[in-house]
Amino acid sequence: YGDASQKVDYVFKVVLIGDSAVGKSQILSRFARNEFTLDSKATIGVEFQTRTMVIQHKTVKAQIWDTAGQERYRAVTSAYYRGAVGAMLVYDITKRQTFDHIPRWLEELRGHADKNIVIILIGNKSDLEDQRAVPTEDAKEFAQQEGLFFLETSALQATNVEEAFLTVLTEIFNIVN
Ligand code: GDP
Numbered sequence: 500y501g502d503a504s505q506k507v508d509y510v511f512k513v514v515l516i517g518d519s520a521v522g523k524s525q526i527l528s529r530f531a532r533n534e535f536t537l538d539s540k541a542t543i544g545v546e547f548q549t550r551t552m553v554i555q556h557k558t559v560k561a562q563i564w565d566t567a568g569q570e571r572y573r574a575v576t577s578a579y580y581r582g583a584v585g586a587m588l589v590y591d592i593t594k595r596q597t598f599d600h601i602p603r604w605l606e607e608l609r610g611h612a613d614k615n616i617v618i619i620l621i622g623n624k625s626d627l628e629d630q631r632a633v634p635t636e637d638a639k640e641f642a643q644q645e646g647l648f649f650l651e652t653s654a655l656q657a658t659n660v661e662e663a664f665l666t667v668l669t670e671i672f673n674i675v676n
């Protein structure tokens with residue numbers, strides 16, 4: 500964990516978007532620091548966290564941006580999307596509304612970001628299977644239609660978080676190489 504003290508071959512900016520309380524900040528915390536907080540407060544003013552990893556013998560610094568609680572006001576600015584080569588579109592599998600809002604987020608993303616941006620749809624809180632409100636198949640089908648990668652994650656149990664980031668970063672890596 501942490502940053503390797505070696506030269507960096509690539510810096511990839513990836514943005515997290517989706518409704519409030521779906522777990523964006525905890526997904527980032529799990530990925531960047533391997534930490535999780537059950538009663539996390541709404542994010543205030545955080546910009547990004549980084550983690551350096553090796554992909555096909557190259558050092559890649561992932562710079563992951565988290566919305567500073569702006570998601571409530573639909574006030575994510577174009578500066579947030581600027582230079583992003585990857586995006587993680589997050590909903591909560593126990594809150595149908597957060598999935599129903601995904602097309603809007605996608606529209607916003609496509610309006611602001613580079614057209615070649617790599618996007619993964621993430622259904623978070625997969626540990627709460629007994630409260631599931633979004634069938635995996637619905638999300639899978641939507642992702643397929645829209646040409647997005649898709650995974651269900653649990654930031655709490657650290658399930659698929661690493662895989663989700665690796666999916667995006669490896670795809671970006673393959674595009675630039
Ligand atoms: P954000 O507003 O999208 O950044 O959401 P947060 O990361 O602040 O998380 C909102 C709430 O959901 C917090 O109470 C988290 O502890 C909780 N949470 C986040 N990820 C998970 C998860 O994978 N499973 C469960 N059970 N709770 C989660």
Ligand code: MG
Nearest residue numbers: 523524541542
């Ligand atoms: Mg947050």
